[in-house]
Amino acid sequence: MLGEYRIEGRRAADIAASVERAVGAGQLEPGHPLPPMRELAEDLGVNANTVAAAYRTLRERGVIETAGRRGSRVRPKPATTGREYLRVEVPEGVRDLADGNPDPALLPPLAEAFATAARESDRRPVQYGEDAVEPDLARLARAGLDADGVPAGPVVVTSGSLDAIERVLMVHLKAGDTVAVEDPGWGSLLDLAPALGLRTVGVGVDDDGPLPEDVRRALAAGARALIVTDRAQNPTGAAVTAERARALRSVLAEHPETLLIEDDHGHRIVDLPLHPLAGVTRSWAFVRSVAKAYGPDLRLAVLTGDPVTVDRVHGRQRLGPGWVSRLLQKAVVRLWTTAAVDAGAVAGAYGWRRDALIDALEARGVEARGRSGMNVWIPVPDETGAVARLLHSGWAVAPGARFRMHSRPGVRVTVSTLRREDIGPLADAVASAVGPAPARRYV
DSSP states (O other), X not given: OOTTOOOOOSSHHHHHHXXXXXXXXXXXXXXXXXXXXXXXXXXXXXXXXXXXXXXXXXXXXXXXXXXXGGOEEEOSSOGGGOGGGOOOOOOTTSEEOOSOOOOGGGSOOOHHHHHHHHHHHHHSOOOTTSOSSOHHHHHHHHHHHHHTTOOOOOEEEESSHHHHHHHHHHHHOOTTOEXXXXXXXXXXHHHHHHHTTOEEEEEOEETTEEOHHHHHHHHHXXXXXXXXXXXXXXXXXXXXOHHHHHHHHHHHHTOTTOEEEEEOTTTTTOOSOXXXXXXXXXXXXXXXXXXXXXXXTOOOEEEEEOHHHHHHHHHHHHTTTOSOOHHHHHHHHHHHHTTOSOHHHHHHHHHHHHHHHHHHHHHTTOOOBOSSSSEEEEEOSOHHHHHHHXXXXXXXXXXXXXXXXXXXXXXXXXXXXXXXXXXXXXXXXXXXXXXXXXXXXXX
């Protein structure tokens, strides 16, 4: 069953480590079945409970999955083969439109904000046992959430959106639970879920957000959580409309025990209004990151939610890092209060780049979409071929495999650094690489 590889160990930890080493080295490939627990226990001369504990550890780490009588097997996409490896090597002289980064020219200078924060910290250093959240940050964040219609709830601070989402999932779900995620969707999230031992089920996305019927099917089939990107969805640029929000809230009302997580990482780079879904289910969390508007190195996100969820996250955070640097929080407060970012101007800059590229592609018979944010998604018949041909033409784009589960192939173009004179040549290169495609609704 295992070919030439032999699982070793007499303790549960050693058995699990043996399997994980083989997966990481490629000796046990995705989909490879593992021996039944009693069979392996007899082979190793250990108690069956020891093997059961090893398999449980491997499930929790996202290395294997168990499907009842069909037994255990290496996950089709184990956490040890993350999507971050699906990157394009960008040779010298090739324009990098694959990295997903904001335009450095639109990011604010940070020196003054951090200098002011440092002076405040020098006057009154933060001590152990103090509040984890800077009071001014909590006040400003809550005011912004209130203005956007996000339900009332306490505020905590995490080290970015993914950190917040991971913490919420961990305090609510257990290994083996299913999470409904957008497909295509954020590659890091698609890696995170199996790394936590969670199963994922994809829900289709169009320009207006997740498809309600897909969400209904996923929740009816037993998904315990749903993760939605409200605006600037990565990679498609979708943004939840008022009509779509009403439809999704109606679906969620049928499943009030669902854990709802909303990611608004597009805050302050998008000029479309927010239409939150929170407030329908008993457990919910809403996350806002500062990375896209103020810089990826500012690892800070604001998390609000129902009191139980936020309290659990805060309690677990106290046992780990304790808090996100109050110095960093003070600097973000300074950036917010000095209007360091002109949100309208930033949204407009990304908007014209998206629209110009989409219009140019349409004129060449190529379908593309991107309603908000800094990315354009282009469905293609052959990702590998399209990426290779564009690279040969001097343009590096991200392969859709980084963002997909079962949805149609595509490539993602980050438009944040495009200039007007780039639009025509890029559109010509894309049209040559992918060929014309009939208009169709993306799901």
